[in-house]
């Protein structure tokens with residue numbers, strides 16, 4: 001197999017250089033994106049709405065901490081653990097608000113409290129993470145065997161909605177069972193993953209973003225296009241959540257169907273990967289406008305590397321080659337290594353139909369750095 005270690009080490013050096021000053025500059029913030037001057041914003045302002053999910057409860061608020069834990073593992077420098085714990089302490093306040101929290105407690109508390117506990121054994125972090133896991137488990141609907149997405153009722157009633165992103169959130173449940181010895185959390189996670197297997201995954205390896213069930217009977221009613229181009233299309237970040245999420249489910253359970261599902265998603269992504277290695281917002285979007293999503297790209301790369309860790313040497317090469325193609329495209333054409341911008345990864349899009357496109361997003365940086373660490377074989381799986 002081709003040796004990518006020299007390239008990965010060169011990129012890691014650039015990451016260490018950049019994150020060293022970015023972390024110091026933003027140590028008390030929980031950033032999401034950068035402004036026109038390249039400065040990170042701060043989503044930890046508690047004067048923003050408590051009962052909504054765009055303030056302290058914003059779903060990406062765990063990733064800044066996650067970046068610090070990745071650098072802590074890479075460098076061993078204590079300052080990264082200190083900065084990571086600023087987010088952890090702030091996010092604990094979300095439990096008091098309660099109403100803004102939903103399925104994304106996994107994204108919020110896995111790269112903060114679970115990472116802290118896995119890496120340092122901090123008992124406070126375990127308490128926070130178990131609290132979050134219980135909230136996630138409480139969202140399970142036994143009629144349809146799914147974890148409910150979001151909290152809306154009324155016009156946009158989400159009581160029967162499940163979304164592909166949740167394949168990532170359920171890592172929190174696997175961790176809770178592994179840590180407590182109580183199988184309930186893992187059982188819920190596996191029932192949800194089985195529902196995704198049966199109701200989201202299409203024969204070609206692509207997935208739906210949102211599937212709506214009857215919340216009383218559990219009957220599958222319809223799918224929705226969600227953040228992708230349209231119903232029946234293939235939102236690339238959702239492909240990434242499915243691919244990496246099924247791979248994680250296999251890592252935690254050893255259930256072969258999950259690895260097979262991850263491979264189907266992986267093959268679909270690789271078959272649709274363009275020569276440039278640049279990933280669109282949706283694999284089925286029109287040619288123009290050519291909206292990209294570098295974040296989806298980094299999630300897909302991470303998923304390909306996770307699958308590569310579970311297959312034979314002969315198979316492995318194909319997945320690693322696919323991941324490196326994507327990561328090279330990011331590192332060489334979509335990354336800002338200067339001091340002009342706090343973020344590294346450019347050209348991220350939250351959704352096909354929402355503006356702005358081609359911004360920075362903190363979780364793109366997280367998944368990019370994580371994938372480079374995976375390629376070098378360093379660090380524990382935080383999911």
Ligand code: GLY
Pocket residue numbers: 059165227237350
């Ligand atoms: N989990 C929401 C997103 O990927 O945008």
